[in-house]
Amino acid sequence: MDNPVIVGAGITGLLTAYLYGGPVTLVDMGKGRTNSHNSLWTVIPNLCGDLRGECESSMKYYGIMCEKFKVHCSLKAVIRVPPRGGETLDSQEVGKLEPLLRGHDGELVGEGLFIQGDDFLNALMERIDGKFVRARVVGLLREEGVVSGVKTDRGRIWGSHVILTLGHDPLNLLGNFGINVRPLKGHVVEAGKLGMRNILMLEDRLGVEGPESALLNGDSQESSDPSVNNSQVERTVQVFKKYLRVTLEVREVRVGFRAVSPDGRPLLMRPLSNVAIATGFRFGWALAPHLARETLKVLGLPQRVNL
Ligand SMILES: Cc1cc2nc3c(=O)[nH]c(=O)nc-3n(C[C@H](O)[C@H](O)[C@H](O)COP(=O)(O)OP(=O)(O)OC[C@H]3O[C@@H](n4cnc5c(N)ncnc54)[C@H](O)[C@@H]3O)c2cc1C
Incomplete structure (x- = not known):
C-alpha cells in the first residue's frame, strides 16, 4: 500500500x-x-x-x-461598515442584523462560515x-x-x-x-465575548465571535518576523471599540502568516x-x-x- x-x-x-x-x-x-x-x-x-x-x-x-x-461551525452574514459599494443596508437593516452596529449604514458582503x-x-x-x-x-x-x-x-x-x-x-x-x-504577517487578537452575531468588516479590520471568545484581525504586511507589532494590535482594538462601543478585554495576541x-x-x-x-x-x-x-x-x- x-x-x-x-x-x-x-x-x-x-x-x-x-x-x-x-x-x-x-x-x-x-x-x-x-x-x-x-x-x-x-x-x-x-x-x-x-x-x-x-x-x-x-x-x-x-x-x-x-x-x-x-x-x-456557524453560518453568518458578512457585514461591512462603512459600505464600499456592494449591496447596501440602511442603518435600520444593519441594526436588525447586528444590534451592536445600530446607527451605521453598511453593506451585505454575503454569507460566511466560522469554524x-x-x-x-x-x-x-x-x-x-x-x-x-x-x-x-x-x-x-x-x-x-x-x-x-x-x-x-x-x-x-x-x-x-x-x-x-x-x-x-x-x-x-x-x-x-x-x-x-511570500509570507504576509497578521495578528489575531483574541478578546472576551463582545456579542457580535455576524462576521464584521469594520474599515480594514475583520471580527467574528465563537462560543468562547471574539477573534479580531485585519492587518497584513509582508514579513516573516514572528514578533508582535503593538501598533497593529492597538489599531484593531481601537476600530472595534469605536464601532461597537464596548469594552474590550484582550486575552491573547497571536501572530500568523498567510502564504501568497x-x-x-x-x-x-x-x-x-x-x-x-x-x-x-x-x-x-x-x-x-x-x-x-x-x-x-x-x-x-x-x-x-x-x-
Ligand atoms: C491573522 C490571520 C487571519 C487569517 N484568517 C483567515 C480566515 O479567516 N480564512 C482563511 O481562509 N484564511 C485565513 N488566514 C490564512 C490561513 O490561516 C492560512 O492560509 C492557512 O492556515 C494556511 O494553511 P496551510 O496548511 O496551507 O499552511 P500552514 O498552516 O502554514 O501549515 C504549514 C505547516 O508546514 C510546516 N512546515 C513548513 N516548512 C516545513 C519544513 N521545511 N519542515 C517541516 N515542517 C514545515 C509549518 O510548521 C506549518 O505548520 C489568516 C491568516 C492570518 C495570519
Whole structure:
C-alpha cells in the first residue's frame, strides 16, 4: 500500500491526510500550535475572487465535517461598515442584523462560515491513520533517481509520495523548484465575548465571535518576523471599540502568516512524478478542502473518505 509523507500539518496537510484515509507520515517542525491555529477560521466566498465557487463548496464540506466531528461551525452574514459599494443596508437593516452596529449604514458582503478552528484541527489529528514526526524537512530523499522520501534534521523518512503543504515555506524548500512564496504577517487578537452575531468588516479590520471568545484581525504586511507589532494590535482594538462601543478585554495576541504565490493564485503542482506542492492562497482555510482533494487527484492517490 502507498504510504505518502505529508510535510506540513496545517489545515491543508491535515485535510489531505484525512481525505486520503490510509496510512501516512505527517512531518511538521512546529511546536504546539501550528500556523493554521493563528487564523480567524472563516470562509467568505465573496472574498475568494474567481475561486468563489471552490470556497462555496468548502463551506458545504466544512459544514458536513463539523457535524461529523461535533465541532462548532456557524453560518453568518458578512457585514461591512462603512459600505464600499456592494449591496447596501440602511442603518435600520444593519441594526436588525447586528444590534451592536445600530446607527451605521453598511453593506451585505454575503454569507460566511466560522469554524472553531482549534477544535477542528484536533478532530482531524485524531482521525488520521498515521504517525506524526516533529522534524525540519531539509530536502528530498532520492534513491536511484527516484524520490523515496524526505531528509530531515532527525534523519530520513521514506514514503511512496511526498506532499509539500508548507504554507509560507519558512525554510525555502520550494526554492529548489524555483518557487517563491511570500509570507504576509497578521495578528489575531483574541478578546472576551463582545456579542457580535455576524462576521464584521469594520474599515480594514475583520471580527467574528465563537462560543468562547471574539477573534479580531485585519492587518497584513509582508514579513516573516514572528514578533508582535503593538501598533497593529492597538489599531484593531481601537476600530472595534469605536464601532461597537464596548469594552474590550484582550486575552491573547497571536501572530500568523498567510502564504501568497507570485500571482496570488493557489499553487497546486506536481513537479516530479510522486511529489506534489499545495499552498499559496491567502485564504488558506477557505480553500483547503478543495486543495486537499485536488492534491490527491494530481498524484493519482485515492480519496477514501468521501464528504
Ligand atoms: C491573522 C490571520 C487571519 C487569517 N484568517 C483567515 C480566515 O479567516 N480564512 C482563511 O481562509 N484564511 C485565513 N488566514 C490564512 C490561513 O490561516 C492560512 O492560509 C492557512 O492556515 C494556511 O494553511 P496551510 O496548511 O496551507 O499552511 P500552514 O498552516 O502554514 O501549515 C504549514 C505547516 O508546514 C510546516 N512546515 C513548513 N516548512 C516545513 C519544513 N521545511 N519542515 C517541516 N515542517 C514545515 C509549518 O510548521 C506549518 O505548520 C489568516 C491568516 C492570518 C495570519
